[in-house]
Amino acid sequence: NAGVTQTPKFRVLKTGQSMTLLCAQDMNHEYMYWYRQDPGMGLRLIHYSVGEGTTAKGEVPDGYNVSRLKKQNFLLGLESAAPSQTSVYFCASSAVGLNTEAFFGQGTRLTVV
Amino acid sequence: SQELEQSPQSLIVQEGKNLTINCTSSKTLYGLYWYKQKYGEGLIFLMMLQKGGEEKSHEKITAKLDEKKQQSSLHITASQPSHAGIYLCGATYSGGGADGLTFGKGTHLIIQP
Numbered sequence: 001n002a003g004v005t006q007t008p009k010f011r012v013l014k015t016g017q018s019m020t021l022l023c024a025q026d027m028n029h030e031y032m033y034w035y036r037q038d039p040g041m042g043l044r045l046i047h048y049s050v051g052e053g054t055t056a057k058g059e060v061p062d063g064y065n066v067s068r069l070k071k072q073n074f075l076l077g078l079e080s081a082a083p084s085q086t087s088v089y090f091c092a093s094s095a096v097g098l099n100t101e102a103f104f105g106q107g108t109r110l111t112v113v
Numbered sequence: 114s115q116e117l118e119q120s121p122q123s124l125i126v127q128e129g130k131n132l133t134i135n136c137t138s139s140k141t142l143y144g145l146y147w148y149k150q151k152y153g154e155g156l157i158f159l160m161m162l163q164k165g166g167e168e169k170s171h172e173k174i175t176a177k178l179d180e181k182k183q184q185s186s187l188h189i190t191a192s193q194p195s196h197a198g199i200y201l202c203g204a205t206y207s208g209g210g211a212d213g214l215t216f217g218k219g220t221h222l223i224i225q226p
Contacts, residue, residue, distance in 0.1 A: 099144035
């Protein structure tokens with residue numbers, strides 16, 4: 001029972017480089033989310049998706065792009081990484097319904113130097 | 114301003130003692146979630162409260178949502194080393210929660226032997 005799987009778990013990027021974080025869920029959930037967690041800031045929503053082919057901006061979307069081409073996958077892209085994007089990124093998914101539980105991945109620790 | 118305030122920010126408790134963590138919202142909550150995070154790991158769902166006055170328990174952890182649905186408390190009885198970690202409250206302010214959770218900044222709990 002994999003649940004929500006994030007790839008990679010750790011990454012170091014140089015300023016200006018690009019990368020894609022992959023989130024995969026095997027629970028057939030409609031909703032998927034990307035959050036970032038920073039010291040003293042808690043978790044903040046970057047982008048989210050309510051279904052295959054749809055995405056929407058969250059609280060802190062600047063500098064990130066997302067795609068949901070397949071229901072089970074939600075990709076987070078950084079086109080030109082900046083040191084301010086150094087953070088721990090969490091993906092989550094949940095089923096359709098009122099106040100359903102969100103399941104979280106183990107996180108990706110990204111450092112931009 | 115922060116929509117969801119958690120207190121205290123950190124807590125050191127002697128093993129076997131009881132403790133309470135609070136989560137206060139600046140507006141009426143639709144749903145309130147409690148998660149636990151071990152350092153360097155993902156979030157583990159504890160419980161969700163929706164109805165004013167609702168109370169739920171799991172093992173030695175009890176969470177309550179006040180009648181006016183603007184505050185929740187998490188109470189741990191007879192704390193153990195396994196309770197150590199970061200406790201996060203998350204909120205939805207409209208039905209469904211498809212647009213993600215708003216999180217507090219977390220409470221760091223340390224259990225002293």
